Amino acid sequence: MTTSANDKMEKTPSESETITTQVVYPNDTNPMGMLQGGKLVQWMDTASAVCAQIHAGKIAVTVSLNNVVFLNPAKIGDVITIKAKMTRAFGTSMEVFAQVWARSITSTEKTLINEAYFTFVALDADSKPAPVCQIKPVTKAEKMQYVLAATRRENKQAKTISRKLFDESAG
Numbered sequence: 194m195t196t197s198a199n200d201k202m203e204k205t206p207s208e209s210e211t212i213t214t215q216v217v218y219p220n221d222t223n224p225m226g227m228l229q230g231g232k233l234v235q236w237m238d239t240a241s242a243v244c245a246q247i248h249a250g251k252i253a254v255t256v257s258l259n260n261v262v263f264l265n266p267a268k269i270g271d272v273i274t275i276k277a278k279m280t281r282a283f284g285t286s287m288e289v290f291a292q293v294w295a296r297s298i299t300s301t302e303k304t305l306i307n308e309a310y311f312t313f314v315a316l317d318a319d320s321k322p323a324p325v326c327q328i329k330p331v332t333k334a335e336k337m338q339y340v341l342a343a344t345r346r347e348n349k350q351a352k353t354i355s356r357k358l359f360d361e362s363a364g
């Protein structure tokens with residue numbers, strides 16, 4: 194009997210690492226010819242969703258986006274590389290770290306332009322949250338991300354609780 198990747202209890206971040214490439218066209222930019230933030234986040238969401246779904250072996254939906262940082266601009270004609278990598282899986286949710294670089298066709302240098310953390314929830318056939326397999330970090334950076342993902346999750350849970358309390362008190 195063959196074992197499918199989806200039967201595993203644990204997977205390494207490399208198994209689902211996803212790298213995508215885009216080119217900045219005029220429709221993607223603001224009047225200054227710089228890549229629009231919303232367009233970039235859309236590309237990052239797509240790459241990160243592919244990463245999470247390959248890890249889970251299931252459909253997954255975006256539930257949150259945190260710590261988005263626009264570090265540098267990208268301009269028309271730039272080649273954009275997006276790397277999405279799992280940091281950690283919990284019960285039904287998964288955190289993916291997305292990093293983005295830009296380079297012009299004529300340059301060999303890449304500039305880091307954005308970083309963000311996406312959280313996805315895997316769904317079953319009834320669109321209910323479904324369990325996912327765990328992450329086995331291998332490299333030093335992966336191990337660090339794995340530990341810090343727990344802190345980021347606690348911070349998100351604290352925000353959710355305070356939002357619910359605020360909603361209740363606001364009637």
Ligand SMILES: CC(C)(COP(=O)(O)OP(=O)(O)OC[C@H]1O[C@@H](n2cnc3c(N)ncnc32)[C@H](O)[C@@H]1OP(=O)(O)O)[C@@H](O)C(=O)NCCC(=O)NCCS
Nearest residue numbers: 253254255256257283284285286287312314321322349353
């Ligand atoms: C994602 C969704 C199915 C979760 O439903 P829910 O009723 O909150 O489910 P649960 O309370 O059982 O939580 C399921 C998981 O989501 C996580 N979660 C819920 N809200 C979250 C938030 N704001 N941030 C991070 N994780 C969150 C929970 O921690 C839990 O993860 P765990 O099993 O690893 O502990 C529901 O919120 C949803 O459908 N949201 C809309 C998704 C969407 O339309 N995305 C855009 C298109 S892809």
